[in-house]
Amino acid sequence: MASAVTECGNVRIITQVIQQKAPQVAEGMSELESTSTSSQLASTQPKNFKNTLPKALGVVQIVLGATQISFGIALTVAQEDFKKLTVSSGVYFWIGILLLLSGALLVEMEKRDNALLEKICLLANLLVGVASVVAVILHGTEIGKETLKADRCAGIDEYYCSDSGEVLVYGLNSVFIILSLLELAISLTAVVVTLKSTKEQSYRQMLSR
Template sequence: MATTVTECGNVRIVTQVIQQKDPLAADAIREPMSSPTASQLTSSQPKNFINTLPKALGVVQIVLGATQISFGIALTVAQEDFKKLTVNSGVYFWIGILLLFSGASLVEMEKREYPWLEKLCLFVNLLVSGASVIAIILHGTEIGKETEKEDPCDEMDRYYCSNAGKILLYGLNSVFIILSLLELAVSLTAVVIIVRSTRQKFYRQMVST
């Protein structure tokens, strides 16, 4: 059995040449396969990594998507005569549909590990991230427009005047800004997890070959 040591910077490469009839060959081959490092690389760690956190993120996205669509329907009916910017833009519906689709895709990754499914989840979550940023801008713009309007109670007795509508508008938009920030955080977390999982699978394939 011949051993060659090659040093390249801080890396030391040890090469062993073992004859086929050498009785030690079988033991030498079994040792690296039974080492902790090899067992970790050949284990199903990436699979377990994919099936836990992304599934939970998918459920959260489904709940947020259903919430967006439900409020979108309610606000569209309530503001039938004087629709606001967010209702006219349809932000509640298209971001809700994206969240439902993204959440369902993440949950489906638990059952099927297809490369195209991971790419689809990655693309949809990037869309959700962009949509969340747009939603934050729209809700912030609506709050800004209402702030610029004159206070109707300045021209009449404040005892008989109420700003309940403006307060409700501020409250709703503030809540949806918080929800949009949550959606942005969830989608970006899913993107990071999918990218890391893809890299782990790539490294595992390199080691197995």
């Protein structure tokens, strides 16, 4: 940069000449600014999916899975001679195992940003949703079968007759229908969260290019 001073009476004129940058330098500076802008945009995005919602959903699923398996073991032992439909189908065990798997994946997804892990987690939660619907059908069928049975007190003195078994069937299956609906709602929420995480990861990859 060159400068020249010219005086004209009481007026002083300062002239500065700025040299134009070479085209290659200007192009390099433009690319550098573009890269810097992209990096700045990428840095504003969360590096990892730090939302605590996946971890919370995963913990709830693990608790529900452990509950299902525990009740499955207890009912299998209690109904050793005459097993009900839900015990015979093993619904407590396979839905419990799916819940434990899906919950563990959700907890791990909160820690790591991995596309394959998110796809597996999405698939696991879809399976949990389907299993929850099947469980509702099985428990509802068992209640229906108990309702269609003939009066258990027919020909028996009312003093010696007890309907505690029927009440237990109704109550137990009703509780598990509610739990299955809760598991369905949690799995659908987890699917939405996983899809959102996948879209955010794709967006960050586009910015980093």
